[in-house]
Amino acid sequence: MVRCAGVRMTRQRRAVLEAILESDDHPTAAQIFERASARISGLSLATVYNCLETMSAAGIINKLHLHNGTSRYCPNLFPHAHFTDVNSNCIYDIHLKPGRSLQDVFELPEGATITGMTICLRGSFPTTSHETEKQ
Numbered sequence: 001m002v003r004c005a006g007v008r009m010t011r012q013r014r015a016v017l018e019a020i021l022e023s024d025d026h027p028t029a030a031q032i033f034e035r036a037s038a039r040i041s042g043l044s045l046a047t048v049y050n051c052l053e054t055m056s057a058a059g060i061i062n063k064l065h066l067h068n069g070t071s072r073y074c075p076n077l078f079p080h081a082h083f084t085d086v087n088s089n090c091i092y093d094i095h096l097k098p099g100r101s102l103q104d105v106f107e108l109p110e111g112a113t114i115t116g117m118t119i120c121l122r123g124s125f126p127t128t129s130h131e132t133e134k135q
C-alpha cells in the first residue's frame, strides 16, 4: 500500500486527501466529508475526522484553528498565514513578501528558532468603486 509521510494511504484517506487538494477554500470537516463522499461510497463523518487527524498529525495537511472555533484544513505546506475576510468569511493564504522572513517581522528572543507558524489574520478588503456606485 502506498504511504505518504509514513501514513498508509487507505482508500478513505486518499479520497479525503484528494478532496482537500482540490479545494482552495480551506474546507471544514463537514465540507470534506461531502466532497470525499462523492468519490467513494460508505464513508462516515467519523472516518473523515480520523483521516484528518492522522494526516494533520503527520504533516500532510494543515489543521487551522480559527477565531470562531471551527477547524479548517489547508493543503498548502509552504509557510504562510491565513487572512479571513470578515465580510465573506473566505480564507486566503498569505505569504511573506519575497526576501522577508519571520525574523524580520517579529522581535524573537535571542537565539530562538522558528519551527512552525500559525498566524490567522482577520480583516476586510476595500470597497471597490463598482460596489460603491451600486449603493
Ligand SMILES: [Zn+2]
Pocket (backbone or CB within 6 Å): 026, 074, 075, 076, 080, 081, 082, 092, 093
Ligand atoms: Zn492555507
